[in-house]
Amino acid sequence: MNSRSQECVQALRYLSKEEAVAMETELLRDYRFGRQQLTEMLGHACATAIAKRQPTVLVVCGPDQNGCVGLACARHLRLFEYIPTVFTPKRSSDALHQDLMLQCERMDLPFLSYLPTEVQLINDAYNLVVDAVLGPETDLESVGEPFTGVLQTLRGLKAPIVSLDIPSGWDADESSSDGISPALLVSLMTPKRCALSFPGSHFLAGRFLPYDIQRKYELNLPKFSGTDCVVQL
């Protein structure tokens, strides 16, 4: 009886880029979630996923939404008593990004002024590098410097990488063999298609999707335990 009911469990869905964008639009527009609110929940959940591993961490944050989650994640890691270092390759014009930066600065998080191109320096200084550079919404055709340089450095690292939502530089719809290769992927809200055959550790962060949204997009999310905001897939 028990094994039969397990067979009937629907498989977790991996969303296309288009579906992911549509779902987020709906959360903001129809459910009146705020970006601040979503970013905070996601950043907190990412930090929780990472904290299970207890490393010294470099958090590389891009100028858009993925970078915002990275900044919130870095701040929560600090509150979990790590000392994360932050690097932001490009100044952002987004007010939420600027507020999250200031919160990190006033929490005394150290910021790198540049990313060493000598990867050995990074490997020696950090047990883990968080990749919050580019997200699913990034138009990869238009990615130039400083991001191409940063991605090249990340590709050369020996220190394990944790990517938030998708590995930076990947298309959300397909996996990549020549892009960066994270040891751990933290999908935000739902996994994206590019993660379908992801070989590393895979966490899902964020436990707040309305049930109607879960049904509409047929997400078949796994069960979160107790009050956990993170689940390993």
Added chain:
Amino acid sequence: MNSRSQECVQALRYLSKEEAVAMETELLRDYRFGRQQLTEMLGHACATAIAKRQPTVLVVCGPDQNGCVGLACARHLRLFEYIPTVFTPKRSSDALHQDLMLQCERMDLPFLSYLPTEVQLINDAYNLVVDAVLGPETDLESVGEPFTGVLQTLRGLKAPIVSLDIPSGWDADESSSDGISPALLVSLMTPKRCALSFPGSHFLAGRFLPYDIQRKYELNLPKFSGTDCVVQL
């Protein structure tokens, strides 16, 4: 050695109303925290504190900030697989409150259209009542209906009450013997003076205060365990 270092631990501070207001102003103005962001973290932490007790819950939410936290708390309780019921005695003109209401509605949380004055009905239907009606900032001189009626009903309940931040109707600066008498108090960010000799269970919710703020207000917060956002005092 160990016992000596424990003796040196400074006592947790209980803030006056004035200090609590000053600290929150500073968080919003100088640290650029957003109300949405703070409310979400606090609501989540309150739900976590409550979820340790596993009851069926009625959440009574006022029209101001305390009620906002109550609404976020109710939504997270739903996500933790309880079925909380919400009652809001008064419509709010606050946009954040309205957004949080809509999020609860679209998460299919049941709303009561009125609070039964017959307390036995409430005692029978709920294992726990969350009091998120009035907060420390409330001017008690100007509290009239519908709140006086709601507080009177809460005072007559046998079902245990959980108050968020301070028991509604209490002055933040002094404990009250004739007001409502919660079984459990969840202080938000820091405990307020009225909780100094609180006889029930006491939790502290919210783990995000910048260290400079903690030092400035000499908070001497207790240690949170692991990635917990709640600690029992």
